[in-house]
Amino acid sequence: MANIEKVIIIGSGPAGWTAAIYAARANLSPLVLAGRPKSVPSLVLPGGQLMLTTEVENYPGFPQGVTGPSLMAALEQQAVRFGTRIVTDDGLSPDVSNPDDGHTAKYHDCKAVDFSSRPFKVIGEDDTTYQAHSVVVATGATANWIGLESEQRLALSGGGVSACAVCDGAMPMFRDKELAVVGGGDSAIEEATYLTKFASKVYIIHRRNELRASKIMARRAMDNPKVEVLWNKVVDEVLGDERITGLRLKDTKTGELGERAVSGLFVAIGHTPATQFLAGQLELNEKGYIKLKDSYRTTTSVEGVFAAGDVADSVYRQAITAAAMGCKSAIDAERWLADQGIQ
Ligand SMILES: Cc1cc2nc3c(=O)[nH]c(=O)nc-3n(C[C@H](O)[C@H](O)[C@H](O)COP(=O)(O)OP(=O)(O)OC[C@H]3O[C@@H](n4cnc5c(N)ncnc54)[C@H](O)[C@@H]3O)c2cc1C
DSSP, X not given: OOOXXXXXXXXXXXXXXXXXXXXXXXXXXXXXXXOOOOSSTTOOOOSOGGGGOSEEOSSTTOTTXXXXXXXXXXXXXXXXXXXXXXXXXXXXXXXXXXXXXXXXXXXXXXXXXEOSSSSEEEEETTSOEEEEEEEEEOXXXXXXXXXOHHHHHXXXXXXXXXXXXXXXXXXXXXXXXXXXXXXXXXXXXXXXXXXXXXXXXXXXXXSSSSOOSOHHHHHHHHTSTTEEEETTEEEEEEEOSSSOOEEEEEETTTOOEEEEEOSEEEEOSOEEESOGGGTTSSOBOTTSOBOOSSTTSOBOSSTTEEEOGGGGOSSOOOHHHHHHHHHHHHHHHHHHHHHTTOO
């Protein structure tokens, strides 16, 4: 009979590593399936969504800011320091990623789970089956992008393209500038309204002639003198080499191309939670996020399985809220294990 882990953590964003820090310090010797990068298929970077951002200015404790990759490497090192084990190509490795060494793709994805009976089964990408008394799912979500090479290049280099207005909108590069938001749903309207605090003007670029957002949200944006909706338009190209200088827009009705000078682009066309590998083993909400039994806890539809971070939170989507949920999930797991007599 294979070894039964006390807790397996799936995912290596702020939620997963924080869960690992707390579980390791509680002597649970957590095993982490850290996963392969999802957000930008061309990259080989573990560590979740923050690997896609240069400066993180709102994570507490860093008055001068910190780069996303450095923050993630620090969280991982902290988890390993207390005895977290990570599944890698070389077996179980305490190695930590180093932002300077190019982050080789050594971490393993979780391919499937079986939560139908205990101990739970967690299947790695190489078909190894790990058994566990408890599991924390912290697989996050990925921001949906338009899919243009120019968009990815300028997003990764900090060139003024972002998928998160709350994260990046207050940066000096966007202040008193004309900005654009792509999308037509509630989150696009929220992002646009938020950006009006800093920008001189915000264009909402929407491919249809009607917003999908709720009427009240849409009205709030339309009534804001800084907001202008560019109807029936899609972004055909993001212009600029090192910094965004504008957008080439295509009219969805006529096919006509035109340019619009902007100093920032915020893509707000939704997020996709990483829950496909769960294949119906946990209850999800209508958007595919893991349903929590109690919004103050991290308990899921299966006793002994906990969820933390963006995979269970479509509202806040911040590193600090994900880390906080990671902390809660480890404490929930520890208490649940104790109730089962597993120390
Ligand atoms: C461009 C950008 C900039 C941002 N900037 C900021 C910012 O400045 N400040 C801020 O607070 N927030 C920022 N955010 C939001 C923040 O990154 C997220 O809220 C946070 O990373 C969520 O953490 P998480 O641990 O829940 O998930 P994620 O960071 O998404 O991590 C999930 C992890 O799970 C792994 N995984 C997925 N599927 C599997 C699987 N099947 N098996 C194993 N592992 C798997 C992934 O590879 C990843 O490592 C930004 C987001 C983006 C996209």
